Amino acid sequence: ELDRANSTRIRRIILETLKPNLAPELDSLMNVARWHYPHRRALTINSEVVGWTVREAEWLGLTGAGALSSFAKKFLAGEKRLGIDAALPAPVDHILIQGDNTAIAPGPLTVEILRHLSTFADIESRGGATVYRFSEGSLRRGLDHGHTGEEIRTFLREISKTPVPQPLDYLISDVAKKHGRLRVGFANSYIRCDDETIIAAILKDKNLEHLRLRQIAPQVIVGDAESSEMMDDLRSAGYFPSGENGQGAVIQVPVSHRAKTRPKPPRILGEISPPSDEILKVAIRTLRTGEKSAPKRTTGELPRTSSSETLDLLNEYLGKGVALRIGYADTNGAVSLRIIDPLSISLGTLIAKDQLTNGITPFKIARITGVARA
Incomplete structure (x- = not known):
């Protein structure tokens, strides 16, 4: 229609020329059309366009074996009801399940049954009757759609005129039992x-x-x-994680040894005036507030205790709101001093609040070298 402006008019002429119960050949149809419309100027009826029209009319059901169908005249007249439904087979609401894991639909199924059955059965052949095949893959597809094995079994019993064979019943149970054992999820x-x-x-x-x-x-x-x-x-939150790659090896982040650039103090021009009494009072008050809020430092070495003594001391101070000093050895044996607030003890581990990081930190009791009040 894009390169032949008269194709729509030619199509109309050909359809009006066709008659019921008469199947003319292509050349005869062209001669009749030209004889009926000799006065059409600038209208060339060629065999290519006529052949396309006849072929597409048969695809749409307007013709049958080359003759005009019974409802084609109503279609050409623009009527809304063509009476096609009377020529189509009535839909059926049942199937016949066979012993070889197949089912026969003796006609076109209703839309609801067809939609439901197609989720777990594959069409094997079409015709006046449709053959459906039940397989492990088709049943798994139905389970993926959200159906359970019992729902599939109940649906087949409701729509089948024959009982569900034992092999199909076993197949449904076996696939439903295996389905969902392997889970796939998402995590970053x-x-x-x-x-x-x-x-x-x-x-x-x-x-x-x-x-x-x-x-x-x-x-x-x-x-x-x-x-x-x-x-x-x-x-x-007070934990000390380290990154690892896909093989489980720790990822070493390179440490930059480059000196950090410090901002230069602003250049002061002119003489500096002495601070006022009000500024001095604020400075003194700020210093005193910092001294009060700073943790008190305890002098002296931390006494070494055994694991049992450490556990007894921790249980003694636990729940009393007392801050403790502990010596804690890392994996390399280096001992560091920690100031903590003990919270709980579980399975050989002390859970405490580390005042340095202000986070909840676990401490292995076996690595604690000594305990004393802060």
Whole structure:
């Protein structure tokens, strides 16, 4: 129609020339059309356009075996009701299940049954009757659509005129039993630790609730946040994580030895006037406030205690709101002094608030070299 401006008019002429119960050949149809419309100027009826019209009319059902169909005249007259439904087979609401995991629909199924059945059965052949095949793959597809094995079995019993064969019943049960065992989820990053008490502390930490962490194993937590964001939040909460690659090796972040640039003090021009009495009072008050808020330092060496003595001292001060000084050895044996507020003891681990980081930190009791009041 884009390169032949008269194709619409030619199509109309050909359809009006066709008659019921008469199937003319293409050349004869062209001669009749030209004889009926000799006065059409600038209208060339060629065989190519006529052939396309006849072929497409048969595709649409306007002709049958080359003759005009019974409802084509109503279509050409512009009527809305063509009476096509009377020529179509009535839809059926049942199937016949066979013993070889197939089912026969003796006609076109109703829309609701067809839509439901197609989710877990494949069409094997079409015709006056349609053959459906039940297989492990088709039943798994139905389970993926949200149907259960019992729902599929009940639906087949309701629409089948024959009983559900035992092999098909076993196949449905077997596929439904296997379905859903393997789960696939989404996580951007993970946290793993050999110490399950630290895992438990992270899950209960209210400062990390926004990460929406979930535990998938006793020593593994996953989350939707990026690994860099998760490490920053863990450090802010008082934990000391380190990154690792896909092979489990620790990622070493290179330390920059470049000196930091300090801002130069502003250049003062002219003489500096002495501060007023009001400024001096504010400065003195600020210094005194800082002295009061600063933690009191305790002099002297920290006494060394055994593991049992350490545990007894921790239990003695636990729950009394007393700050403690502890010596804590790292994995390399280096001992550092910590000032803590003890909170609880569980499975050989002290959970305490570290006054240096102001975060909840776990301490292995076996690594505590000494305990004393701060």
